[in-house]
Amino acid sequence: MKSAIFDTDIGIDDAMALLFAHYAEDISLRAITTKYGNASIEDTTRNALLVKEMFGLDAPVYRGASEPISIRLGEGYPSHVHGKNGLGDIQFDEPQLQAETWTAAQALVEISKEAGQKISIIAVGGLTNIAAAIALDPTFSSRVGELIVMGGAFGYNQHRGNVSPVAEANIASDPLAADIVFSSSIPTTIVGLDVTQEVTMDSLFIQSLADNAGQAGQFIKKTNKHYFDFYHTINGKHECPLHDSCAVAYLLNPDLFTTIHQPVRVVTEGIALGQTIHGNGLRTYETDAWDNGARCTICTQVNAPAVLALYQSTLALAGLN
Numbered sequence: 001m002k003s004a005i006f007d008t009d010i011g012i013d014d015a016m017a018l019l020f021a022h023y024a025e026d027i028s029l030r031a032i033t034t035k036y037g038n039a040s041i042e043d044t045t046r047n048a049l050l051v052k053e054m055f056g057l058d059a060p061v062y063r064g065a066s067e068p069i070s071i072r073l074g075e076g077y078p079s080h081v082h083g084k085n086g087l088g089d090i091q092f093d094e095p096q097l098q099a100e101t102w103t104a105a106q107a108l109v110e111i112s113k114e115a116g117q118k119i120s121i122i123a124v125g126g127l128t129n130i131a132a133a134i135a136l137d138p139t140f141s142s143r144v145g146e147l148i149v150m151g152g153a154f155g156y157n158q159h160r161g162n163v164s165p166v167a168e169a170n171i172a173s174d175p176l177a178a179d180i181v182f183s184s185s186i187p188t189t190i191v192g193l194d195v196t197q198e199v200t201m202d203s204l205f206i207q208s209l210a211d212n213a214g215q216a217g218q219f220i221k222k223t224n225k226h227y228f229d230f231y232h233t234i235n236g237k238h239e240c241p242l243h244d245s246c247a248v249a250y251l252l253n254p255d256l257f258t259t260i261h262q263p264v265r266v267v268t269e270g271i272a273l274g275q276t277i278h279g280n281g282l283r284t285y286e287t288d289a290w291d292n293g294a295r296c297t298i299c300t301q302v303n304a305p306a307v308l309a310l311y312q313s314t315l316a317l318a319g320l321n
């Protein structure tokens with residue numbers, strides 16, 4: 001059983017990933033930490049509380065960063081992708097639950113001390129909270145068993161940026177935080193657009209969840225309408241990537257992914273702001289900003305049908321309740 005913290009800028013696909021982690025029998029969710037990203041910190045924290053309340057999650061919610069540590073690419077929030085409220089503009093009753101008093105960074109530090117085993121972190125928004133936890137406690141990194149990040153793009157399978165030709169949205173939301181985290185000693189796996197854009201769901205997939213996954217399936221069907229409409233405008237198809245759930249799938253079964261191990265740096269200024277670039281372990285260069293000893297595991301290929309099947313079979317457990 002993995003003890004995990006779910007760090008999120010909870011929008012539509014984040015909510016799907018959170019439900020995936022909640023219903024997975026091999027994951028014990030210890031906390032949900034929020035940040036701005038798909039919507040404002042007020043909206044993402046409310047969305048986390050809403051999912052917790054609707055589906056009876058035990059994990060407490062901690063509110064995190066409302067802005068990047070330095071610059072980010074663009075401004076505002078992607079309401080065209082996730083709706084103004086981050087959940088496809090479906091109106092839900094306000095949750096009765098409140099966020100806890102610790103900040104997300106405090107929660108990451110303290111819960112990793114209490115866990116009794118090295119903690120796993122699934123990070124499916126930008127990495128501001130994780131960078132803040134590293135700054136808050138220099139021993140934090142040593143208590144993290146694995147950090148699985150949905151973010152970045154390296155050009156595998158022809159997938160490059162989604163908010164610029166080279167930058168992926170989560171990393172672009174706080175490039176410096178990502179550079180700090182990828183250069184730290186935390187064992188980090190990057191599940192980027194290289195693989196998440198290979199794992200696409202269509203209307204049949206959503207309908208199957210609506211039929212088999214009880215209230216969770218209905219929730220996913222309702223909130224995803226906006227997401228599907230957005231993807232239809234950019235690819236002309238009624239299908240969209242299961243981005244954040246791929247990070248949960250990696251935690252559950254890393255064998256579904258092919259990986260390489262390389263140092264990763266993030267461009268923190270200029271026209272390529274937010275680009276993730278991995279080193280080339282085969283040779284050395286005259287100057288090498290990648291030569292700092294830290295290596296990330298980078299997903300380059302994925303068994304997409306198996307990830308989709310794992311999602312369906314896990315969510316089917318929601319239908320039994």
Ligand code: BDR
Nearest residue numbers: 013014124169170243244
């Ligand atoms: C990432 O950006 C957000 O829109 C999604 O939730 C996902 O985490 C994909 O680039």
Ligand code: CA
Nearest residue numbers: 014124125244
């Ligand atoms: Ca996300």
